[in-house]
Amino acid sequence: MDVFILIGSFTIVCLMGMPVAYALGIAAILAALWIDLPLEAVMLKVSGGMSGFSLLAIPFFILAGAIMAVGGMAERLVNLAKVFVGFIRGGMALVNILASTMFGCISGSSVADTAAVGSVMIPQMIKNGYPRLFAVNVTISGSLQPLLVPPSHNMIIYSIAAGGTISVAHLFMGGIIPALLLGLSLIILVLIIAYRDKFPKGDVIPLRQALKIAVDAIWGMVTIGIILGGILSGVFTPTEAGAVACVYAFFVTMFVYRDVKWSELPKLIGRVVRTIGMVMIMIGFSIAFGYMMAIMRVPAMATQFFVDISSDKYMFLLWVNILLLLLGTFMDLAPMLLICTPIFLPVIKTFGIDPVHFGIIMILNLGIGLLTPPVGPTMVVGCAIGRVSMEAVSRSILIFYVPMIIVLLLVTYIPALTLWLPSVVLGK
Numbered sequence: 478m479d480v481f482i483l484i485g486s487f488t489i490v491c492l493m494g495m496p497v498a499y500a501l502g503i504a505a506i507l508a509a510l511w512i513d514l515p516l517e518a519v520m521l522k523v524s525g526g527m528s529g530f531s532l533l534a535i536p537f538f539i540l541a542g543a544i545m546a547v548g549g550m551a552e553r554l555v556n557l558a559k560v561f562v563g564f565i566r567g568g569m570a571l572v573n574i575l576a577s578t579m580f581g582c583i584s585g586s587s588v589a590d591t592a593a594v595g596s597v598m599i600p601q602m603i604k605n606g607y608p609r610l611f612a613v614n615v616t617i618s619g620s621l622q623p624l625l626v627p628p629s630h631n632m633i634i635y636s637i638a639a640g641g642t643i644s645v646a647h648l649f650m651g652g653i654i655p656a657l658l659l660g661l662s663l664i665i666l667v668l669i670i671a672y673r674d675k676f677p678k679g680d681v682i683p684l685r686q687a688l689k690i691a692v693d694a695i696w697g698m699v700t701i702g703i704i705l706g707g708i709l710s711g712v713f714t715p716t717e718a719g720a721v722a723c724v725y726a727f728f729v730t731m732f733v734y735r736d737v738k739w740s741e742l743p744k745l746i747g748r749v750v751r752t753i754g755m756v757m758i759m760i761g762f763s764i765a766f767g768y769m770m771a772i773m774r775v776p777a778m779a780t781q782f783f784v785d786i787s788s789d790k791y792m793f794l795l796w797v798n799i800l801l802l803l804l805g806t807f808m809d810l811a812p813m814l815l816i817c818t819p820i821f822l823p824v825i826k827t828f829g830i831d832p833v834h835f836g837i838i839m840i841l842n843l844g845i846g847l848l849t850p851p852v853g854p855t856m857v858v859g860c861a862i863g864r865v866s867m868e869a870v871s872r873s874i875l876i877f878y879v880p881m882i883i884v885l886l887l888v889t890y891i892p893a894l895t896l897w898l899p900s901v902v903l904g905k
Contacts, residue, residue, distance in 0.1 A: 479773045483508040487766070497812040498755060502762035508769045519765045526764025527757050530716060532637065534645070536753040537719025538628040541700070541726040542584035543749045548730030548737050550697040551593035554579045555601075557694040560687045563679035567671020569605055571664055572679075573598045573612075574619040578660050581623030582701040583726075585630050587810075587847050587855045590620040595862045603863075606677050610873040613863035615667060617848050617855050617870075618877045622660055624810070624844040625652035625837065628704050628719065630756075634811050635836045637760060638767070638818035643832050645715045646708050650899040651833045655841060655888045662880035670876075696729045709902060756811065763815035776823045783824050790828035794889050797821065798842055805846020809854060813843050834895045841888060845881050848874065 487504035491497060502523070509519045545551075558575040562568050576594050584590050595616040602612035624631055627649040636643045670676075682690070703722050707713035713721060730737050737745070770776060783793055804813060817839065825835045847855040850871050860867050888894050 479508065479512060480775060480778070482511045483766075483769055483773060483775075491808075496755075497808065498759035498762055501759065501766040501812070501816075505762065505765040505769045508773070512772070514769075514772070519768070522765040522768045523761040526637075527761040529637065529641065532633075532757070532760065534628075534633050534716040534719045535630045535756060536749075537716065537723050538585050538630050538633075539753055539756075540746075540749050541719065541722040542586060542589055542628075543745060544723070544726040544730050544737075545583045545697060545700065546580075546589050546593040547741075547745060548726070549734045550583060550730075551576065551580055552597050553690075553694040553697060553734075555594065555597050556690045559679065560682050560690055564681045565668075565671075566678045567667055567676040568679040569598070569602045569607060570611070570615045570667045570671060570676070573602065573615045574660055574663050574667065577616075577619035578622050578626075578656070579698070579701075581620075581626050581656070582628075582704070583697065584623050585626075585628040587620040587624055587844060588858055590623045591617055591855050591858045592862070594620070595859055599859075599863045605679075609863055609865055610869060611670070613859045613865055613870055614874045614877050615663075616862075617859040618663055618874070618881070619660070620855055620859075621841070621844045621848070621881065622656045624840050625656035625659070627652075627701075627708070628715075628722070629840070631810055631814060631840050632836065633715065634756075634760065635814050635818055635840065638763065638815045639822055639832060639836075643836060644903070646903055647833045647899040648836055649705075649708065649715070650902050651837050651895045652840070654894050654898055655837055655884065658887065658894065659841075659881065659884045662884050663877070666877065666880050696733050700725060700729075759812055759815065763812065766816065767819040770819060776820050779820045780824045780827055784827060790830060791890065793824070793828055794830070794838070798838070798885065798889060801839060801842040802845060805843040806849045807852060808846075809852065810840070810843040810847060813846075814839060831892060831896055833899060834892045837895045838885075838889050841885055845878070845885070848877075 483504055486507045487500050490500040490503050505519050555576045558572040562571040577590050580594055581590055599612045603609050632648040633645055636645050700722055704718050707718045850867055860870055
């Protein structure tokens with residue numbers, strides 16, 4: 478009955494339209510009242526959950542990504558991608574995917590990537606004769622990559638949800654090969670469609686112009702070096718790397734590119750503060766929710782349930798993938814990480830699954846949910862930019878799920894794809 482009060486109240490409040498962050502807090506409070514636990518204990522968990530130093534990395538990376546997104550970085554990365562693949566048949570679609578790969582190393586967000594790259598690429602693709610739905614599908618599919626590459630703040634959230642026991646640097650390194658594999662699989666699919674439907678070719682960019690484009694884009698690419706190089710060399714912690722990236726992004730945007738007016742900064746910071754506020758509230762309430770789950774032995778019961786279903790870890794991973802794919806269609810990625818991680822962590826320890834490997838599986842799995850109705854925030858943004866309905870996109874995007882699912886299965890059942898790079902670069 479205790480578990481029903483916790484999980485049931487959360488579900489009911491969500492169905493009533495309450496934001497997930499507040500639903501977590503309300504469910505934790507109701508469960509505490511049910512078992513006569515002092516509410517002070519819940520409030521202490523909420524405040525403690527939002528006071529960790531490592532949490533500062535989240536607002537820093539979100540702010541740096543937001544500054545670069547509005548500062549013309551996306552357009553410059555698109556131009557750079559055109560130099561490499563724009564002349565191939567279907568080149569504009571390849572540019573879209575490659576630009577998402579590069580911009581993902583700056584934004585760390587699927588929605589931000591779709592908004593920034595999509596606002597540049599979707600109108601260009603339509604203008605050059607690509608079907609409107611295809612342009613939207615390529616954009617939102619490519620936006621999965623930022624979830625898997627540094628500075629993905631969802632990896633930081635996963636680490637926090639795991640009690641800070643999982644290295645953010647290892648997660649950053651662990652997602653790089655899966656992200657590149659995902660990008661490559663989308664490129665192969667796009668090439669097949671492009672040659673089948675005879676999409677147009679772009680022009681080869683002259684060397685002089687290509688060099689000018691590369692020099693113009695290199696300022697933004699340095700941000701990637703700051704984040705990755707600083708963390709890997711040990712000069713910066715992830716939090717410090719985020720702070721330095723913020724300062725550098727501000728300098729490049731306001732004094733080098735100068736695409737943003739000073740009068741626009743308050744609105745930009747206001748949007749970022751709203752985003753960060755909701756994320757921090759969600760983290761605080763999720764810690765309290767996880768605390769109540771621990772008291773009610775939900776993780777232990779979940780472990781016993783999955784062990785009873787099958788003692789084989791490969792079957793367990795299959796069931797987890799199916800479950801997360803379904804749940805991801807109804808709830809955003811961050812709250813699902815915060816809710817599911819404390820439940821699954823004891824289970825994966827029982828099966829001997831590396832938590833870094835499992836974290837990448839969860840993020841990729843739930844990331845696919847961002848592209849699926851009825852919630853699908855990334856799909857919503859792509860539809861708004863492309864001026865198409867979610868119903869039309871939901872039907873036409875089905876073929877793009879194929880490479881995503883293939884990569885998900887490869888990442889799930891070949892741990893080396895996730896664990897090899899961290900072991901080589903950082904050691905275990």
